[in-house]
Amino acid sequence: MSGLLAIAPVNETVTVQGVKIHVYGVSLEGAADLLNRFPELRALFTGRDVPVADLAAKAPAAVAAIIAAGIGYPGDEEQEHAARRLPLEAQLDLLAPILKLTLPNGVSAFAEKLKALMGSVTVTDGSAASAPATNSRKRPRR
Known part of the structure; x- marks a missing residue:
């Protein structure tokens, strides 16, 4: 029988x-x-519509953050800054395998698993737990 060390971290x-x-x-x-x-x-993961303008405005920062997380540095500002400076083709060369390794069965399969998991979670008062809507906190700058 194999342990988690046999599969973690899966990389390319x-x-x-x-x-x-x-x-x-x-x-x-x-x-x-x-x-x-x-x-x-x-919002996208929960199936809500997001205006294209909002996605376009956040895409550079989000892609840089995904790349930093996908090379093992989640939330690291220096790595994100370096990822933002890469040419588009280099960003795509990194982003494609990161997404494949993160969601090997696709976004829909992930969303269904998450939905099923959230539906089975209850809090101490017996009510079902749910993910917060869109109230995000600002991250402190390091």
């Missing part, structure tokens, strides 16, 4: 601009950081 090596980089699936820590900082992503 990507060559970007001649440099080999290990990318990983975004962990719960990274996902929680992303969903807290980017309510537009949270």
